[in-house]
Amino acid sequence: MRTLVRPAALRTRRGRLVYWSLFAVTLLLFTLAFVIPLYWMVTGGMKSSPELARNPPTYVPEEWHPDTYTDAWNRLDLARYFGNTLTLIGGAWLLGLAIQLPAAYALSRLRPRFGGLVLGLMLVTLMVPATVLLVPTYLTVTDVPLLGLNLVNNPAAVWLPAAANAFNIYVLKNFFDRIPGELLDAARIDGAGPLTVLRRIVLPLSRPIIAVVSILSVTALWRDFLWPLVVLPDPARQPITVYLQRISDSTSLNLLIAGLVLASIPLVLLFLVFQRHIIAGLTAGGIKG
Structure with missing residues (x-):
């Protein structure tokens, strides 16, 4: 070597x-x-x-x-905006898993017609800068196709774009591709349908990569600033990142820095608690029988 x-x-x-x-x-x-x-x-x-x-x-x-x-927590009313942030992140995370897991499983194991084309089109979106998609995405959430809904100042305006994450679907699909086909065939022989195979076999085996995708999604959502600023103009509905920027001109510098430190603590704790899952998911190259 x-x-x-x-x-x-x-x-x-x-x-x-x-x-x-x-x-x-x-x-x-x-x-x-x-x-x-x-x-x-x-x-x-x-x-x-x-x-x-x-x-x-x-x-x-x-x-x-x-x-x-302590003054920053009480005077800046950070508890309220932490709550807003958790609502946005929790909803986007749950909706994202509900969409990304079945989509990745379908592309990997069900192999629908034109599945390769669909995957290629999703990957093309990764090559487009996020700022280029800002205006089309905003026009979409202000007038949702077929439904005609305006989602401005609605948490769904953050949930829906975050759930449609091509990178997460691609990562999950690659992991599902490595699951031995014999294991899934044995379940089908026993009479398990596609949803049963996904729920009872694929998902338990995919815990490491699901943890990685979840942590990456939560981190990206917590740090996101521009999109919540655009679709949540009501200050009472904004997450903590947007709120701290909004009050930066009228708040003393030491209080503002203290607020920024408190806002970053959850992400640090998240990494410290789940770092083993992150490493296990990123290094998972196969599944031993």
């Missing part, structure tokens, strides 16, 4: 020293690149407003104000 470093070089004392030194330096640099912005954000919420505006900035707060986070 060919590697960047010859095995013979790693057997020498000098080779091991150089290798581990470069590895440690690289790991340290990458760690600092991720940790320093988080440090600035967290400590920025504990500084006073005059100290935050000081130039040059202070690296460590001269006076610690951890109560700023």
Whole structure:
């Protein structure tokens, strides 16, 4: 097996020293690149407003104000906008799984006529910048075809576009393709229909990739700013990302930073709790019998 470093070089004392030194330096640099912005954000919420505006900035707060986070939660009414965010994300996640899982299963195992064409057209949408689709999508939600509904200021305006995710369908289809066909054939011989096979065999085997798709969807929805801003003009219905930007001009800087820190905590906890599922889903290349 060919590697960047010859095995013979790693057997020498000098080779091991150089290798581990470069590895440690690289790991340290990458760690600092991720940790320093988080440090600035967290400590920025504990500084006073005059100290935050000081130039040059202070690296460590001269006076610690951890109560700023409590003030931000109460004064900015973050609980309400966290609730709005959870409503939008929860509905989009559930609707997305209800659409993406059957669609991927149909393209992978049922193989409908023109299925390859449908998949190709979905993949083409991944090549189109999101800003190009902004206006057509907005016109669609303001006048839903056949139904004639206007979904502005309605959570469905966020749920429906998020559910139609071609990337998630493609990822799920690739995973379903790796499920042994003999396993599904055995279920069909026992009398199981397509929906029974999907519910009792495919879905239990697909938990790692479903977890990955769910986490990627939740992360993208939590960070999304432009689309909720456009389709939810009513401030009372906006998610926390849009709300914090809206009040940025009328809120003290330390309170605003504290609010941003609190808004980012759920995503950090989500990754820490489900990182094993993310790795398992991304590295799942097959299923052992």
